[in-house]
Amino acid sequence: MQLPLEYFPSQITGENYLKITNNFGFSHYFINSLIVSITTTLLIIVIAIMGGYAVSRYKFRGKKGFMLLLLLTQMLPGVVILIPLFSIFNKLGLINNLGSLVITYTAINLPFCLIMMSGFFSSLPPTLEEAAMIDGCSRWRAIFTIIVPAIMPGVVSSGAFAFVNAWNEFIFSLNFINQSSKFTLPIGLSMMKGEFTVNYGGLAAGTIISLVPVLLIFCYIQKYLVKGLAAGAVKG
Template identity: 45%
Template sequence: MLDPLSAPEQVRRRRQVTTLALPRRAPRPGRSHDQPPRWQIYLPLGLYLLFTLIPFYWMLLFAFREPGSDSLVPWPITGQHFEKVWTERSFDTYFVNSLYVGIASMLMTMLVALTGGYALARFRFKLRMPFMLALLTSQFIPGALMLVPLFEIFRELRMLNSLWSVIIAETVFQLPLSMILISGFIRNVPVSLEEQAWVDGCSRLRAFLAIVLPLLRPGLIAVGSFAFVHSWNHFLFALMFLNAQDKQTIPVGLNTLIGSDSVDLGALAAGGVVAAVPVVIVFAFIQKWLITGFSAGAVKG
């Protein structure tokens, strides 16, 4: 016959059984033990957002505030500064020129980068890696160093004071990075899809247009949007290659608003709003495609 358990041992056994029988508390949904409190996430983000939006508010304040007012609220709202820069300062002409340069540079960059990126992604040739290395190293060359050679080239071609000189220069400087990005997007498309189209009787061009090109839409939108924004905002090429006032772009037009002795802050802020609106609209409409394009291009290099 076994000896009975002592009283302390019986109490300990009962506590163990009770502890095992009790259900464990489920973790609170939406929050893990490693996740910091919400205020530690939203507070830095809020401060960063405030720091980012203050310059934009300051620009809108000077653009819509009446001349001579020192109020921190643009009320009553006036459009005198916009009327001044649009009519008296020829910003309507600058806007059309910038739009023409941006769209033309975007289309040319996308077309050449698409063909070059397809060649880098689908074909294997001896100078492929040195060529890609040359594309990458070209990104370390500042555009200002190439102003004098480009000026001499366009002067010999009699293309100075023409918008096409700016378009060609913008396209050349945006091609290396755009071509590398497009080649990464094309590598993500399985080559077996093209091979099936070839078996069905399609040529390489028709298979590319029917199979590969629709799948490259996010990548093309990402590359084209940055090409447009870069051409829209670039200042040096337009300043060096365009002399006539009716050929200048918005960045050069903004520079004309800054005098040697004084600055019209209201007109300058209104011009800045005019220059920023197309960029904001572009990124607002293509945000989903932009994120999808860069996530697709980041899978393979």
């Protein structure tokens, strides 16, 4: 913002980090985003595993049409369903409730994760769970003790996709939440930009902090992502 341009700060300080954590309610925004993102991710993983298994293993009328419908839902922009969802949640008393965000994010991200999980299930032969069931396992136990560990890269990829999308979402949280104590991180950061002034220091510090959970998640799951990329490789 100044000329001549300085690429490196003349004085390094952590004052902006202290200000946003103490004065701007940043910790509340961070916790709210964690609650919404983690809950959404867990719901999507459980439902996507069950739905992906059913789509992959069972034959039923309209299966291709159902998969096509799931794909078509991903082509709709979020603003198309914004007003109907707001009307529904308003009648249910879920405005200014984090549950409305969890429901919305789950519904939006579930179709893609379900398609992804069905692909991973299809890569495994049905004889795996059949052999486990012959040895005395129930179908549920065979799925969660034999099949799911074998497709863990797919489970992790679906969970990461759901978490990042829920963590970064802005439009729905802006319209469904108007109490500052329930703001998520993207909304909290946007509040630092006023009509005439912008808190550049706080905005930059908050952005760096908001990147930390995503970076930690991908550092932890990178081994699973590599396994997923190599899942189709020739094995000998």
